[in-house]
Amino acid sequence: MKSQVKRVPNARGEGERLRQEILGAATRILEETGREDALSLRGVAREVGISAPSVYRHFKNKADLVTTVLDVTYRALAVAMSEAGESAAAAGADPWERVRAIVTAYRRFAIDKPRRYRLMFSLEYEPDRPPTTGHPIGTMLQAWTDTTDAYLAEVAPSRRSEAQDLGVHLWTALHGQLVLWHTLPSAAAGNETILIELEESLLRRLLPAPEAPSTAE
Amino acid sequence: MKSQVKRVPNARGEGERLRQEILGAATRILEETGREDALSLRGVAREVGISAPSVYRHFKNKADLVTTVLDVTYRALAVAMSEAGESAAAAGADPWERVRAIVTAYRRFAIDKPRRYRLMFSLEYEPDRPPTTGHPIGTMLQAWTDTTDAYLAEVAPSRRSEAQDLGVHLWTALHGQLVLWHTLPSAAAGNETILIELEESLLRRLLPAPEAPSTAE
DNA sequence: CTCATCGGCTAACACTGTTAGTCTAACTTC
DNA sequence: GAAGTTAGACTAACAGTGTTAGCCGATGAG
Known part of the structure; x- marks a missing residue:
């Protein structure tokens, strides 16, 4: 139940795909909650199906994501x-x-x-x-x-x-x-x-x- | 160095005094940082010289303080x-x-x-x-x-x-x-x-x- | 075949808000 | 004055946070 499919990594040049998914999830959460501190990297990671530190491959930090x-x-x-x-x-x-x-x-x-x-x-x-x-x-x-x-x-x-x-x-x-x-x-x-x-x-x-x-x- | 004087508690009816101190410290921190999540209860507690949970005697929670x-x-x-x-x-x-x-x-x-x-x-x-x-x-x-x-x-x-x-x-x-x-x-x-x-x-x-x-x- | 590098992972640190439970000293009541 | 209550604090602990360090498998280049 915790890690459902273990998400097969994107192919070599396709890292951008995950970046867009992260961006989308973050946008959704921000639109729902409206507060920056209600957006947690672990939360978007959970929603996308990756682990929290993986966000750092695509964004410098949380502020950068926001x-x-x-x-x-x-x-x-x-x-x-x-x-x-x-x-x-x-x-x-x-x-x-x-x-x-x-x-x-x-x-x-x-x-x-x-x-x-x-x-x-x-x-x-x-x-x-x-x-x-x-x-x-x-x-x-x-x-x-x-x-x-x-x-x-x-x-x-x-x-x-x-x-x-x-x-x-x-x-x-x-x-x-x-x-x-x-x-x-x-x-x-x-x-x-x-x-x-x-x-x-x-x-x-x-x-x-x-x-x-x-x-x- | 950690607890400098162990702050003698206010007298019976004087709880309001600490409330004002907390409010003042919170105001100062908010004015300096400008972000709600940069204000930590532990931070204001440290500044006032009390422990973090003591804030809850005077404010329902962090949102209430802000x-x-x-x-x-x-x-x-x-x-x-x-x-x-x-x-x-x-x-x-x-x-x-x-x-x-x-x-x-x-x-x-x-x-x-x-x-x-x-x-x-x-x-x-x-x-x-x-x-x-x-x-x-x-x-x-x-x-x-x-x-x-x-x-x-x-x-x-x-x-x-x-x-x-x-x-x-x-x-x-x-x-x-x-x-x-x-x-x-x-x-x-x-x-x-x-x-x-x-x-x-x-x-x-x-x-x-x-x-x-x-x-x- | 080797090997660097991309795309991810786990473990861990320091910190956060919040709750539960405890202690002390003062005030109230008998 | 003794007993009980309560204001005003405290420590310990939990779950969750951002972030860093380090690892690991697969893929592509040479």
Whole structure:
């Protein structure tokens, strides 16, 4: 019952396979528990069917494992955002609807993967990583300033210099809303429409309306 | 060297004293490390000069200890905010300056106690606490909606119905800014003026200007 | 055929949260 | 004042943790 099949080792070049399995199991556990210390190397090893020290063949240590999970999550979020923007554009959406689509994708991600989303922003920056890449939060910020810049370029070109500021405002406010929503126990939590209304109210206040006010089509 | 003085027990009714010492040590360690799992009961016990299980006389378990530290921190933040508002009012500040003072107090707190601030919003709600109190984040939100309500009452009474929304926007956006600032490694971090400018830019966009536009003194 | 190396394993260390049970000194009650 | 109770601590122990050291079988290169 303890070691069921004694797991035949992967072939010579196939070590990467186990790495992916470990990553998957760790992701699952982190998403279920939401706390870094609830993830134990022995636990993921048990789930994958290997022994705990074998994890060290593929990850430097536990922190490295967690960091990798979060890096993957960051990338997935960025992809979800850009895909939402592009498919909205392809469907002929106007600039406002395009921003709306990106915001919605962001919210969906944060709500569907709540534990990991929270974890993304609750970890200290680990300085012993390749400093060229920087913290993945930077790419997140970039995605938002790109969004506001594209919006301003089409809708209010004269105010395009505010794109950076607006991107920061948009992202930070949305993130704050989601944190609040995740944390608040009863009232808001579970009621997504509240979030949507808040978003709407925020966007109206933050994003400038089109400059040519009337029939510009 | 191990047990230096064998710490004479507190007198009969003085158990509270040790409780405070434990709380203080835990607060210190949490502020230094910033991670819940870096706080060990044996560690705080060592620092206070008692044995680890003695902590259980005063706290249900480790989570209870951490929660208590954060509750105290929440209260301190709320107090700092209201004090800033009141002392600004006492100094004859106008509504805008009053909001500004509260925002500044909030930022100061978040920057001076960065680890604890981050911890406040990264813990899951623990359901086995007295449910009457709710999550302390609720009081935080209340403080902000009070702030915006007071501002609107004086400056734009016709829009007072928006106070709730504006309070949420203000708080979530500020919180998001601070998270970003804490997380981003090089560029922003350590440069507080960036934060102040962001705040200013946000407040201008969010808070309505006085209704009587001209000479209303 | 040899041999290095990949992909794993076991054993062990130091540490953790938590429980059970014990001791001492002070306070309460008769 | 004697007896009992209890606040305020302690030691011992358990199960589980991250991590390191060292081993072992199979596979591929020379």
